[in-house]
Amino acid sequence: MKKTNIRLFLSLFISLNWVTVGCGLLGTNTEDSGNNANTTSDAESLKVGTLLPITGDLSSIGQNMPTAVQLAVDTINACGGVNGQPVTLVKEDSQTDPVAGSAAMTKLTEVDKVAGVVGAFASSVSTAALDVAVRNNVMMISPGSTSPIFTQRAKTGDFNGYWARTAPPDTYQAQALAALAKKQGFQNVSTVVINNDYGVAFEQEFVNSFQDLGGTVLNSSNPVRYDPKAVTLDSEASATFANNPQAVAGVLYAETGSLLLQAAFKQGLTNGVTVLLTDGVYSEDFTKQVGKTADGNSIIAGALGTVPGADGKALEDFKNLWAEKTNNTPITAFVPHTWDATILLMLAAQAAGENSGEAIKGKIREVSGGEGTEVTDPCQAMELLRNGEQINYQGASGNVDIDENGDVVGVYDVWQVQPDGSIEIIDKVSPIVQ
Secondary structure: OOOOOEEEEEOOOOOOOOOOOOOOOOOOOEEEOOEOOOOOOOOOOOEEEEEEOOOOOOHHHHOOHHHHHHHHHHHHHHOOOEOOEOOEEEEEEOOOOHHHHHHHHHHHHHHOOOOEEEEOOOHHHHHHHHHHHHHOOOEEEEOOOOOOHHHHHHHOOOOOOOEEEOOOOHHHHHHHHHHHHHHOOOOEEEEEEEOOHHHHHHHHHHHHHHHHOOOEEOOOOOOEEEOOOOOOOHHHHHHHOOOOOOEEEEEOOHHHHHHHHHHHHHOOOOOOOEEEEOHHHOOHHHHHHHOEOOOOOEOOOOOEEEEEOOOOOOHHHHHHHHHHHOOOOOOOOOHHHHHHHHHHHHHHHHHHOOOOHHHHHHHHHHHHHOOOEEEOOHHHHHHHHHOOOOEEEOOOOOOOOOOOOOOOOOOEEEEEEOOOOOEEEEEEEEEEEO
16 A cells, blocks of 8 residues: 555444344355365365464454355355366364464465465464465465554565455554544543554554544553453553543453453443443454443443444445345354455456466455456456456455555444443444545
C-alpha cells in the first residue's frame, strides 16, 4: 500500500448485525490431521491446507473458519475444480499456540505438500509459521492475523511474496478504536494487552492515535502486558484499573482476557469504567466466560469494541450460500474473510495454470485487484480464467485488493455487549484513505 494519510470518522447510521455466534460442519474432499486419506490420487492436483484455531485461546472465534474453507473448496470442486482436477483440503489445528502452529505448518508443507495455506489466525502463530511456509515456497493467506508487524516485515522482503491477508492490519483498527473512544467523550484511558505480536503492536498504535486525538493514556509509560499463558491476573487487573481511567482498552484473547476482567470485577475496579475491546474477543462465548453479576447481568455489559466488518459485493450471495449449506448456522466474525482467502488461493492457481505455491504467489495480486473483469461468483471467475481472461475478484469481506505488502483496507463494525451477554453491532467506523 502506498504511503497514505488516514483519517477516521464514525458514521451515524446503525448497521445490521449479520455477525452472531454459532458453528457449522461441512466435509468433502478433505484430509483431516490424524485421518489423512487422500480423496484424489493425482499428485498434481491442488492441495490447500488450513491452520486455524480449533482449540486454544481463540477457539471461540475460530470454530467456523474451517467450515468456510470447506465450503469454498466444495463450491469450486462442484464447478470443475482447479486446473481440471478437484482440490484436496488438509486441516490442521493451530491450537492458538506458536509452537503447535509451527509444527503443523511443517507437516502441511513438508509432509502433505500443500501449495497454499489458509491461516493462521493468531498473529503470533502466523509469525511462527511463516518462516516455514516461505522456506517451502508455500503461499499463506490469513483471514485474521492483523498485527502491523507483517506489513513491516513484508516491506523488508522477509516473506518473498508468500504472505497476504484478507483482514486489514491493526494499524487501522487501533485508529478506529481510538476514534471510537474519542467519540464516546473519553479524555483518559488505560490499556491492557496480551503480550504477543497482536497485543503489543495494537497497543502502540492505539496509544499514538488516541494521543494524536488529544486524549491521555494514563499508563503509557508503564503499559500492562500480560503473559499469554497466565492462569491468574489479579495484579495485572489492579494495575490496569489504577488511576481511575474513564475507560480501559483491552487487547485480549478470550480465555485469558476473561480471567483479567473477572479479577477486576471481583476487586471492585470496574464500576463506572467502560471496557473497550477488539476482534480478539468478539464472541458471546467470551462474554459467557467473563460471567455475570449477582443480579444476572453481564459483568461487562455496555462494553464497546471493534471488529473487521464485511461489506463486499459478494456478501449477500455468500450469506445465502452459507445459510443453505450450514442449515442456517449464524455467520461469525472473520468467516467471510476466510471464504475469500480460500477462493483467492484457488483462483490464483487457476490463473497461473499451475498448482504450486510459487505459481499462486505470482498471480494472487492479479486476481484480487488487477485490471480484469470484476466478478463476485467464484465459479464464474473460474470460467473466465479457463477461457484465458483476467479477473478482479470482489469478495464477501470486501474488494480484497491485496497490495504489495499483502494488505487490504477494510471497514470496522462497532459492537456492544448487552446486559444479557449478547453482542450487537451498533455502528461502523471506516478508514478514509487519501
